[in-house]
Amino acid sequence: MCSIDATDDRTTLARIRDAAIVRFGEVGFSKATVRDIAAAAGVSAGLVLHHFGSKAGLRETCDDYVVAEFARSRVEAVESGETDPFAAMASVQAEQHLMRYFLQSLREGSPAAGRLFAASFEETLRLMELSVEQGVIRPSDNLHDATAVLLAWQFGGMLLQEHVARVMGVGTDVAEMMPRYACASLEVLTHGVFADTRYEDAWREFAANGEPPPTEEDPA
Amino acid sequence: MCSIDATDDRTTLARIRDAAIVRFGEVGFSKATVRDIAAAAGVSAGLVLHHFGSKAGLRETCDDYVVAEFARSRVEAVESGETDPFAAMASVQAEQHLMRYFLQSLREGSPAAGRLFAASFEETLRLMELSVEQGVIRPSDNLHDATAVLLAWQFGGMLLQEHVARVMGVGTDVAEMMPRYACASLEVLTHGVFADTRYEDAWREFAANGEPPPTEEDPA
DNA sequence: TAGTCTACTGAACATGTGTTCAATCGATGC
DNA sequence: GCATCGATTGAACACATGTTCAGTAGACTA
Structure with a gap:
């Protein structure tokens, strides 16, 4: 004790x-x-x-x-x-x-x-x-x-480590989790997730005009 | 009551x-x-x-x-x-x-x-x-x-909304917070944060060789 | 040696809170 | 009208937990 x-x-x-x-x-x-x-x-x-x-x-x-x-x-x-x-x-x-x-x-x-x-x-x-x-x-x-x-x-x-590990299908310990997490986040942080700048452009236009973008701005 | x-x-x-x-x-x-x-x-x-x-x-x-x-x-x-x-x-x-x-x-x-x-x-x-x-x-x-x-x-x-709002210097309500948050995250999710693929490459090499990347892999 | 001070203990206290229970109320069926 | 049954209440209970406090022991000082 x-x-x-x-x-x-x-x-x-x-x-x-x-x-x-x-x-x-x-x-x-x-x-x-x-x-x-x-x-x-x-x-x-x-x-x-x-x-x-x-x-x-x-x-x-x-x-x-x-x-x-x-x-x-x-x-x-x-x-x-x-x-x-x-x-x-x-x-x-x-x-x-x-x-x-x-x-x-x-x-x-x-x-x-x-x-x-x-x-x-x-x-x-x-x-x-x-x-x-x-x-x-x-x-x-x-x-x-x-x-x-x-x-x-x-x-x-x-x-949210625990939840990420669960949907990834690995244990919560760093040894198991880190490679998968690091790999995925590196990819996102290196290339982004959007294929082009349409959402960014829509946002810029919205910020300038006060007009809302025509679609949702973040599908993630 | x-x-x-x-x-x-x-x-x-x-x-x-x-x-x-x-x-x-x-x-x-x-x-x-x-x-x-x-x-x-x-x-x-x-x-x-x-x-x-x-x-x-x-x-x-x-x-x-x-x-x-x-x-x-x-x-x-x-x-x-x-x-x-x-x-x-x-x-x-x-x-x-x-x-x-x-x-x-x-x-x-x-x-x-x-x-x-x-x-x-x-x-x-x-x-x-x-x-x-x-x-x-x-x-x-x-x-x-x-x-x-x-x-x-x-x-x-x-x-962590509350903490993000504080370091951004805005209130925690969506009206004040959302534009700043959306703008910043859109930029990251569209272009990434890294200027080139050096970290990704280092990671790939590490994953292949079992050799750790020469520098820390995520300055964010 | 006597006195004092501080670290420390264990029991008691006060309170908040989940839970239980006997009693009441009201509706529904016979 | 009476019985039954579920909804509902308010008080009481049990327990966990922060906090208080009187008392003890050891060290240090005059």
Whole structure:
């Protein structure tokens, strides 16, 4: 029931916080109980409240910590160059519980989710601008909004991982899922899905004239 | 507190079910209370349980109903031709609470979400195949997976609507949000985001050789 | 050594919520 | 008119869970 041992040199506070991050990430804030978290940290429920004031206070601490950890790991990645995809994958693996926490926050709509999404957006936007300069990404006069949409698709895809796996007929683990998902999204992101620009043109005309396009604009 | 009036000719059972669908869609299954739903339907909590056995039973009924309603409205749309975008928009508006219910199910991971996602996938896949035949969608040897990914992006984008709106600097209502979102996604879905096929090529090589691509495969 | 302070516990408390149940009401059939 | 049966209610129950609190132990200080 309790996941600590004698070699755990984290402070009690840190143990509680880490256990909470794991638990919140697994079942979400509302379904995680203070008693569960306390047991996982090897302490009593009273102590959790003693240190963090309330369950909400505990969440705030976790939020701040996760936001800071994400920021830290990105700074590290940038500083170290991080061109090795295996190293990148390993670090993602190490941050798995942080990502789970983030995805749960996104589901439940906590304030931290907004902060993390916004931070992620700023970072991605810079990366996109850089990639445009390097000729990797198509130039666009609408890069800002495109980045927002792509980011939402990326995280949205993660949120719906289970459903995508099911209709694809594979398991939900990354090893099985990733190749199929990556392949399909690469194709879409490289060539688009529309055979020509008719929908885009119709949209442009609509935006200019205030006349609605003659057909639905997104059959996907 | 109670949203019924003398002109409401729905049966009590239907009123409870409809109130539950609205409430589940607003706050999710776990946060919606039987007492709330009962009050909204203008009955006592006891009656809800009398008719549906349990809160879980109520959800099952709602699930079945929503699945059937979505199916019905689509059959109707197909049968009636439904080429008028205004009519389509109006019907979507009328189904707003059903869509909210679906999105909440997606968030909370209810069985109905899986059913609806799968049904939606089958339908979209047929539509995609048709669109390829008509020359609207690019042909692909991977249409099945691409459809799954696009569907996840579409629903995922809806789930994260609030966050997208915030980083775009607009309100979350469709009127403000839709033009920006549609414009950006149309551009991506028409032209892709990558300037060339280097990532796709790298991926192909990886898939063939088992050698990982030299850089990260998705800067978005 | 005495005092104080902090970490920590376990029990108790308060509340929200799903569920049960006896009682009532109203319609329907005999 | 009477009986029966389903719809309906309101109160009570059971349980989970956040929170409080008195009390204990150990460490640190004067």
